[in-house]
Amino acid sequence: MARKKIALIGAGMIGGTLAHIAAREELGDVVLMDLNEGTAKGKALDLCEASPVFGKDSHLTGGSVEDYTPIAGADVCIVTAGVPRKPGMSRDDLLEINLKVMKSVGEGIKKHAPNAFVICITNPLDAMVWALREFSGLPHNKVVGMAGVLDAARFRWFLAEEFDVSVEDVTAFVMGGHGDTMVPLTRYSTIAGVPVPDMVKMGWSTDEKIDAIVDRTRKGGGEIVGLLGNGSAFYAPAESAIAMAKSYLNDKKRILPCAAHLTGQFGVDGLYVGVPIQIGANGVEKIVEITLNKDEQEMFDHSVDSVKGLVDACKKIDPSLG
Ligand code: APR
Numbered sequence: 001m002a003r004k005k006i007a008l009i010g011a012g013m014i015g016g017t018l019a020h021i022a023a024r025e026e027l028g029d030v031v032l033m034d035l036n037e038g039t040a041k042g043k044a045l046d047l048c049e050a051s052p053v054f055g056k057d058s059h060l061t062g063g064s065v066e067d068y069t070p071i072a073g074a075d076v077c078i079v080t081a082g083v084p085r086k087p088g089m090s091r092d093d094l095l096e097i098n099l100k101v102m103k104s105v106g107e108g109i110k111k112h113a114p115n116a117f118v119i120c121i122t123n124p125l126d127a128m129v130w131a132l133r134e135f136s137g138l139p140h141n142k143v144v145g146m147a148g149v150l151d152a153a154r155f156r157w158f159l160a161e162e163f164d165v166s167v168e169d170v171t172a173f174v175m176g177g178h179g180d181t182m183v184p185l186t187r188y189s190t191i192a193g194v195p196v197p198d199m200v201k202m203g204w205s206t207d208e209k210i211d212a213i214v215d216r217t218r219k220g221g222g223e224i225v226g227l228l229g230n231g232s233a234f235y236a237p238a239e240s241a242i243a244m245a246k247s248y249l250n251d252k253k254r255i256l257p258c259a260a261h262l263t264g265q266f267g268v269d270g271l272y273v274g275v276p277i278q279i280g281a282n283g284v285e286k287i288v289e290i291t292l293n294k295d296e297q298e299m300f301d302h303s304v305d306s307v308k309g310l311v312d313a314c315k316k317i318d319p320s321l322g
Helices: 015-025 037-054 091-112 125-136 148-163 196-201 206-220 221-228 235-249 294-317
Strands: 005-009 028-034 060-064 078-079 117-120 143-144 254-263 268-279 283-287
Touching: 005 015, 005 091, 015 028, 015 037, 015 060, 015 117, 015 221, 015 235, 028 037, 037 060, 037 196, 078 091, 078 235, 117 125, 117 235, 125 143, 125 254, 125 268, 125 294, 143 221, 143 268, 148 235, 148 254, 148 283, 196 206, 206 221, 235 254, 268 294
Parallel strands: 005 028, 005 078, 028 060, 078 117, 117 143
Antiparallel strands: 143 254, 254 268, 268 283
8 A cells, every 4th residue: 555645844843843843653655745945855855864763654744835845645735834833923923924835725725635634733823723724625624723732731640740640641622713712621631531620629629729620721822822922832733633633634533622523513603613523534533522511512602702802803904715
């Protein structure tokens, strides 16, 4: 069987990390594409030269987005092209510049890799994945946004630290848009299957500490931006997108929180918002419509409103999206 092909559009911090993981895990051959051809080619060659040491046979090549033909036939495209946040910026501040990037990337994918499973990481995520889908014209089930896996991973790490347990025993659940309005759901987050509120009742933690963790999860991206000083998180976002890509490539049918196109679920129609979905060989195979209580639904609706505001702003900037 021919090797799979992974196209990475954007060869910056996340793109380079994605290439490293994809090569080490031998997910397939990797094509790195960037506005800056030297960055794409340099990272691809550096990783080729590392491959004899780690002993994997993925082939990596780099190219300029002046010519998208190298992505032809890609099984998966992961999009990180655009600009990241600087300290003091919100993800929404990136909208105008990254919307233009989504247009060129979407057109490139439409022409050269229309059968790919596309994972968007560029921020502001929920609006950018919506715009990328519009520009690419791909079926909605083949275009998803990476945010929930990352937000849930942050939540899991903080819970693992608080409860002093293995990260492997923590599941966590985050819904809504990838911004400060996201909705971490403690009721659906567990320590080895025991819901977090029950752990609190057993005296393992307090409501105040869990509230602080929820707040830190919401602001998790900004915390890293503040520490780095010159960019945003890249290891955890890359790992999260790889988990999604593997579920598609290996038809694992994992249930992962991702930005998916909703057609009435959770009362939302025509927007991409973070919800639990099943990813398999057909892309988004199911949307898991969990029951939200009144407070959770209100928080989710508030988050959806902010996503809607960003999508409306995209339509104003580029009337072709109307
Ligand atoms: N086409 C292709 N690549 C582009 C384009 C374009 N039109 N515009 C910019 N790029 C490239 C840049 O040259 C850079 O190499 O995208 C890359 C982005 O990399 P970084 O600046 O290192 O950003 P990164 O940390 O990888 O984050 C990328 O993901 O999480 C989000 O907010 C983050 O929107 C940002 C994106």
